[in-house]
Amino acid sequence: MTLTASTDQATTAAEATAGAAGADAAAAADAAAAAGAKKKVIRIAMNGITGRMGYRQHLLRSILPLRESGLTLEDGTKVAIEPILVGRNAEKVRELAELHNVEHWTTDLDAIIADPTVDVVFDASMTSLRAATLKKAMANGKHIFTEKPTAETLEEAIELARIGQEAGITAGVVHDKLYLPGLVKLRRLVDEGFFGRILSIRGEFGYWVFEGDHQAAQRPSWNYRKEDGGGMTTDMFCHWNYVLEGIIGRVLTVNAKTATHIPARWDEAGNEYKATADDAAYGIFELETPQGDAVIGQINSSWAVRVYRDELVEFQIDGTHGSAVAGLNKCVAQQRAHTPKPVWNPDLPVTESFRSQWQEVPANAELDNGFKLQWEEFLRDVVAGREHRFGLLSAARGVQLAELGLQSSDERRTLDIPEIEL
Numbered sequence: 541m542t543l544t545a546s547t548d549q550a551t552t553a554a555e556a557t558a559g560a561a562g563a564d565a566a567a568a569a570d571a572a573a574a575a576g577a578k579k580k581v582i583r584i585a586m587n588g589i590t591g592r593m594g595y596r597q598h599l600l601r602s603i604l605p606l607r608e609s610g611l612t613l614e615d616g617t618k619v620a621i622e623p624i625l626v627g628r629n630a631e632k633v634r635e636l637a638e639l640h641n642v643e644h645w646t647t648d649l650d651a652i653i654a655d656p657t658v659d660v661v662f663d664a665s666m667t668s669l670r671a672a673t674l675k676k677a678m679a680n681g682k683h684i685f686t687e688k689p690t691a692e693t694l695e696e697a698i699e700l701a702r703i704g705q706e707a708g709i710t711a712g713v714v715h716d717k718l719y720l721p722g723l724v725k726l727r728r729l730v731d732e733g734f735f736g737r738i739l740s741i742r743g744e745f746g747y748w749v750f751e752g753d754h755q756a757a758q759r760p761s762w763n764y765r766k767e768d769g770g771g772m773t774t775d776m777f778c779h780w781n782y783v784l785e786g787i788i789g790r791v792l793t794v795n796a797k798t799a800t801h802i803p804a805r806w807d808e809a810g811n812e813y814k815a816t817a818d819d820a821a822y823g824i825f826e827l828e829t830p831q832g833d834a835v836i837g838q839i840n841s842s843w844a845v846r847v848y849r850d851e852l853v854e855f856q857i858d859g860t861h862g863s864a865v866a867g868l869n870k871c872v873a874q875q876r877a878h879t880p881k882p883v884w885n886p887d888l889p890v891t892e893s894f895r896s897q898w899q900e901v902p903a904n905a906e907l908d909n910g911f912k913l914q915w916e917e918f919l920r921d922v923v924a925g926r927e928h929r930f931g932l933l934s935a936a937r938g939v940q941l942a943e944l945g946l947q948s949s950d951e952r953r954t955l956d957i958p959e960i961e962l
């Protein structure tokens with residue numbers, strides 16, 4: 541599909557939709573047009589914006605700031621961003637639209653997907669509803685940007701990737717962790733050869749999610765029901781796949797043990813329910829760097845642990861020449877020459893302050909919110925009519941890792957990860 545934003549059409553779309561604050565971006569684009577620069581408008585139908593991720597990360601932290609600033613392309617073209625809020629509950633959606641001065645909102649997902657003035661369909665609704673929405677959007681020639689996982693089964697995730705390829709649209713799937721300052725620094729160390737030969741990567745992710753009886757749970761109840769698309773493995777292995785691929789290299793095998801540590805929880809209405817999905821997954825992965833080196837990966841993911849770490853997720857890479865530990869923001873490193881030489885002696889108290897022996901890796905740049913950075917990159921790809929680097933195939937590999945992780949746990953064995961071909 542070609543973007544509706546040829547100069548003339550864009551003007552029409554902008555004039556037809558410019559609401560109070562939405563008019564800011566369109567006005568900026570108009571000013572640019574008056575000054576001779578080209579202008580475009582991208583209309584984004586945003587589904588699932590009443591949810592945690594849809595509201596906080598995508599609407600509040602990404603699209604509203606981008607609506608304010610607009611995008612300026614390399615050739616000077618100004619791109620105005622126009623969100624349309626979509627949800628099931630009219631009251632809630634209208635409230636959000638009014639709160640944020642978004643003129644257009646609807647409860648009719650099918651109609652907005654079919655609307656020819658809409659360029660991008662975004663989905664952050666619950667996982668089990670996603671594939672159907674994305675298929676409809678692509679069938680209508682829309683570009684798509686979506687939360688992960690793209691589907692509940694590998695078969696469906698591959699089908700989505702095939703549809704996306706055939707439709708020739710630009711598809712983006714949230715790979716937010718790779719845009720986070722901590723992981724950007726970690727990847728920089730890899731690129732600079734800091735580690736020498738990389739031996740292993742270990743990840744520790746998790747925190748205590750309250751059961752919901754005495755204290756309300758801080759995650760939605762469907763996360764703990766398998767029949768509603770919940771589960772730690774389904775939720776997090778798709779992240780771990782792109783993190784491992786993006787930092788180290790291909791994931792060749794998986795051996796996982798999942799658990800449902802907390803068997804009963806209380807939902808949003810205060811009713812007790814049975815937790816049918818896993819709330820923890822302990823995974824071991826065999827990886828291969830682009831240079832062909834074998835690396836062992838190990839990641840613990842749990843909603844039933846208490847945090848004694850600096851951040852909610854941390855990764856440690858150990859290599860022959862150095863090691864580093866990265867969280868969402870911070871990254872510290874230790875070179876071979878600065879490595880202490882502890883001697884194991886349980887009879888003596890620890891004499892060294894190991895944490896103080898690491899050096900902080902600087903950001904050397906202002907790093908914005910990860911979701912916003914990916915949105916911006918994606919929207920630039922949409923306008924340029926090119927592929928986004930984190931699309932439906934990468935997402936399918938994430939779904940594959942989750943599916944094989946669950947299978948590995950059920951069958952109590954290591955599974956090879958076959959390469960997906962479209």
Ligand SMILES: NC(=O)c1ccc[n+]([C@@H]2O[C@H](COP(=O)([O-])OP(=O)(O)OC[C@H]3O[C@@H](n4cnc5c(N)ncnc54)[C@H](O)[C@@H]3O)[C@@H](O)[C@H]2O)c1
Pocket residue numbers: 587588589590591592593594627628664665666667669687688689714716760762775
């Ligand atoms: N990228 C990340 O780090 C990250 C983190 C958490 C969740 N997610 C993904 O984002 C998506 C949304 O997760 P969330 O935590 O925001 O969930 P949430 O429950 O807070 O939001 C779900 C959204 O779906 C809507 N919805 C539509 N039909 C529904 C139904 N029948 N039942 C319940 N809700 C329904 C809700 O109204 C709400 O807008 C999930 O696919 C999840 O995997 C991504």
